[in-house]
Amino acid sequence: MLVASFGERVVDVVPKVVRDDDEIVHQVVRAPHCVNHRYSNSSMSIDYSTVLSYRPAHPLRVDRGVSVSTPRDRRVHVAVIGAGPGGLCMGKRLLDEGIDDFVLLEKSAGVGGTWNLNRYPGCECDVQSALYSFSFEVKPDWSKPYGTQPEILAYMQHVAEQYGVLPHVRFGNGVHRAVWDEASATWTLTLDDGATLTADIVVSAIGMFNDLSWPEIDGLRDFAGPMFHSAQWDWDHDLTGERVAVIGSAASAVQFIPEIRKQAGMVHLFQRTANWVTPKVDTPYSEEQLEAFRKDPTPILQFRREVEDSMNKGMTFTNAEKLALAVTAVNKSLDQVVDPAVRDKLRPQHPYGCKRPLMSNAYYPAFNEPNLELVTEHIARITPTSVITDDGHEREVDAIIVSTGFAATKYLSAIDVVGRSGQHIDDAWNDGATAYLGITTAGFPNLFMLYGPNTNNGSILTMIEYQVEHVVGHVRRIRDEHLAWVDVRPEPMARYNDEVQQAIANVPVWNADCNGYYRSPSGRIVTQWPFSMLEFGERTAAIDPADFEVAVR
Incomplete structure (x- = not known):
């Protein structure tokens, strides 16, 4: 857990960090990466006594009550792309504002976004569960300090139903093109099946983790056996007793490798780059504790505040002493690996x-088992039945699991977006994705993003709530002032992004050479927010009219 000291009430029921170095590690892993920040104890200004309405989640199931249908040739006021956490929060707040003329366009068959997409064995959150729920719907009874994919998905399904968002979701409706029409001041969205939808306002809630990344390996598509991406897990395929090749060793692999090893005959893990894998305090809560949390959520609410306050006070990647403690803790965990060659x-x-930084208590110990092989030689090619590395070693395999993550830096450019004067967002983002507050990009009126460029920080649900409130402010202004559109001016957007990039430049570890997903192909870091969550909330809380060009209807 993140906080080593709690009020007496919390100590009684919430497992506490047992060593200071553990606390440091957990702060480093999911901290807000602050360079500098402003801090206030009134974090988010939430009255926690009024927000707890969550009921124990119903069993995991396919979303019901909404058919997979296409809103053909319709016009809506607001079109939200994606029904993950961002889309659901946006839908809830639109309803709060009395706006019901909106639709959530979801390419899959269920809500939940990344938690609906990623269903691999061992999938779970790496942010403390206490802070991984919306402020308006705090969940007190997570099964353990870091929630699992099934219960997070069930929570998202609950939010969709509880707040009336589900009837607005149209499943099986992916968006592949969005074009701005200056004359009508509307966006025309082209769906995957060719149907179109016209909207006054578009909110992209597709985030960072929606576009699968596949490795470029000679012969990959020639493999004759089962092959699937970890984010498209094939649960119909039984790995029992099989020889399995896993390509990639980052966030997903760290979680599913210990699980599939128990089932497979042999697992060959092909690692390009070793990652820092930190231990975590993650003892499941007892049923007695969970029942106590449901009856009196005060300890969990207090712990939520502690986690949030600790993040906002700032555990920084510029603090050499604390980074050294984190390295020591990981090296200590690495000592569990018996074979010194594998350990190295x-x-x-x-x-x-x-x-x-990744988190797992099971990953390193798994390498002591005889049916898990770590392969660091580069893959030369793949045949219909095997994987061949540069040293000529050929390994016959029955199945291949690709665990190479997502094209995280593409953001909305995964969709063909055409703004004013026919400008494509790919061209606008030629040097890397940029947006004012990570939400609006000059030249693309009435287009807003959630979990956009440089907003990756702490608990993304907290960041999403700040972003949604900012977007709602624009929607309200468009309505109340009878505006046709709003568009951020290039100058304030440039000033803002220059400031963000300068702060990022002051974080040495982010600027080291490690081929991580933070960087766009141009070399620009387009994912990380270098200040605190609280500062992001303060910046997004107010809209300066001078920063935006507008047109009146």
């Missing part, structure tokens, strides 16, 4: 924090 291959060569 698992030891990262890049600075802690250059890439996303």
